[in-house]
Amino acid sequence: MSNFSFISDTEWRCGCCNKELQPSKVNVEYMGSVFNVELMACPACGFVLVPEKLALGKMLEVEQLLEDK
Helix, strand or coil, rough: EEECCCCCCCCCCCCCCCCCCCCCCCCEEEEEEEEEEEEEEEECCCCECCHHHHHHHHHHHHHHCCCCC
């Protein structure tokens, strides 16, 4: 299991609850591999913010590596 942190200095708010997003450890699973990632999440409803840089960068890179196996 890998550990990554993508905590934002920006004060993000949940669109559903209007609560301030807090740093939270999240398990991301893809093709049987689990990655422990620290992301901004809503403490009330559990919404998780996946930054564009992460989704189009690191996650895309890992996805391509796993699919090549």
